[in-house]
Amino acid sequence: xxxxxxxxxxxxxxxxxxxxxxxxxxxxxxxxxxxxxxxxxxxxxxxxxxxxxxxxxxxxxxxxxxxxxxxxxxxxxxxxxxxxxxxxxxxxxxxxxxxxxxxxxxxxxxxxxxxxxxxxxxxxxxxxxxxxxxxxxxxxxxxxxxxxxxxxxxxxxxxxxxxxxxxxxxxxxxxxxxxxxxxxxxxxxxxxxxxxxxxxxxxxxxxxxxxxxxxxxxxxxxxxxxxxxxxxxxxxxxxxxxxxxxxxxxxxxxxxxxxxxxxxxxxxxxxxxxxxxxxxxxxxxxxxxxxxxxxxxxxxxxxxxxxxxxxxxxxxxxxxxxxxxxxxxxxxxxxxxxxxxxxxxxxxxxxxxxxxxxxxxxxxxxxxxxxxxxxxxxxxxxxxxxxxxxxxxxx
Numbered sequence: 434x435x436x437x438x439x440x441x442x443x444x445x446x447x448x449x450x451x452x453x454x455x456x457x458x459x460x461x462x463x464x465x466x467x468x469x470x471x472x473x474x475x476x477x478x479x480x481x482x483x484x485x486x487x488x489x490x491x492x493x494x495x496x497x498x499x500x501x502x503x504x505x506x507x508x509x510x511x512x513x514x515x516x517x518x519x520x521x522x523x524x525x526x527x528x529x530x531x532x533x534x535x536x537x538x539x540x541x542x543x544x545x546x547x548x549x550x551x552x553x554x555x556x557x558x559x560x561x562x563x564x565x566x567x568x569x570x571x572x573x574x575x576x577x578x579x580x581x582x583x584x585x586x587x588x589x590x591x592x593x594x595x596x597x598x599x600x601x602x603x604x605x606x607x608x609x610x611x612x613x614x615x616x617x618x619x620x621x622x623x624x625x626x627x628x629x630x631x632x633x634x635x636x637x638x639x640x641x642x643x644x645x646x647x648x649x650x651x652x653x654x655x656x657x658x659x660x661x662x663x664x665x666x667x668x669x670x671x672x673x674x675x676x677x678x679x680x681x682x683x684x685x686x687x688x689x690x691x692x693x694x695x696x697x698x699x700x701x702x703x704x705x706x707x708x709x710x711x712x713x714x715x716x717x718x719x720x721x722x723x724x725x726x727x728x729x730x731x732x733x734x735x736x737x738x739x740x741x742x743x744x745x746x747x748x749x750x751x752x753x754x755x756x757x758x759x760x761x762x763x764x765x766x767x768x769x770x771x772x773x774x775x776x777x778x779x780x781x782x783x784x785x786x787x788x789x790x791x792x793x794x795x796x797x798x799x800x801x802x803x804x805x806x807x808x809x810x811x812x813x814x815x816x817x818x819x820x821x822x823x824x825x826x827x828x
Contacts, residue, residue: 606826
């Protein structure tokens with residue numbers, strides 16, 4: 434069941450950094466929102482539409498509801514199969530088409546051009562040039578721009594920035610794919626950063642308080658942009674279960690109207706208004722990137738692209754690689770991403786912080802010596818809510 438979350442105001446997705454009154458006067462927003470944020474918002478949406486006569490504390494005592502969407506200890510049978518930035522465009526028949534946008538893969542660089550070109554696209558690939566000694570564990574290789582193993586490093590400024598369309602990601606995940614400029618969407622086309630300055634006031638006198646000036650840097654999405662989620666129900670509450678119910682049954686069990694339909698809702702800090710659209714993919718196509726299977730006859734090997742962040746117990750890799758998939762020989766990872774969250778208490782307005790974890794960010798690339806896999810998610814924690822979603826490619 435596809436949902437499109439369309440914001441109508443600025444959005445604030447807080448990081449784990451403190452923002453205590455009188456101590457810190459600056460806060461900036463994460464973008465895009467993490468799976469923690471989106472799952473919490475969607476579970477609240479389902480609960481509020483389950484029985485509009487009840488309050489949230491009453492709803493989360495409903496065992497039928499919590500068996501489906503979980504509670505503070507579990508996610509029940511709720512499964513998020515896709516989380517992506519998306520854009521809506523008008524179609525010729527008067528409806529709309531939806532296209533997914535993907536974080537830039539970490540193995541793409543922009544290098545100096547030749548023959549009159551200012552720049553050219555370069556792909557990192559594993560290599561073991563002669564005369565190079567490293568302290569990498571045995572079996573791991575360094576990454577070099579293809580064909581430039583003996584040349585000088587390009588530097589951090591060579592990283593390709595922005596987002597890729599579905600066609601663009603498919604091209605990027607093929608070793609011979611032609612990535613054109615119209616497949617790259619700049620951050621400026623998607624959103625703008627909007628600073629907002631305020632000051633605390635005393636409730637009794639309505640006068641400003643000394644030292645309480647603050648600034649928030651929120652995100653305002655351009656018209657037509659939002660977040661696409663594929664929300665499903667599993668047949669059982671087993672977190673590893675991959676047996677999913679059909680969309681029609683999911684809609685019925687969650688007591689939602691059949692798509693197309695829409696709801697007013699809120700998202701992010703300060704509960705900014707959004708509209709959540711239930712999409713009928715038969716009437717409204719959703720363009721997602723297709724996996725690119727390696728051609729083993731021509732010597733191509735497997736790579737995995739992380740479309741969402743992943744939580745690994747061993748840092749940059751999972752505690753155990755799935756059966757049939759050997760450990761990677763290299764990885765392109767731009768750094769780590771701290772992800773925490775806020776666990777609300779449905780019985781009152783309080784709550785508590787969730788543990789902050791160091792995650793491998795979306796856009797990371799893992800290179801393997803094997804030729805293929807059917808793996809769709811790889812994460813040690815949070816696969817029920819969309820962590821660690823992968824798309825396979827070739828190198």
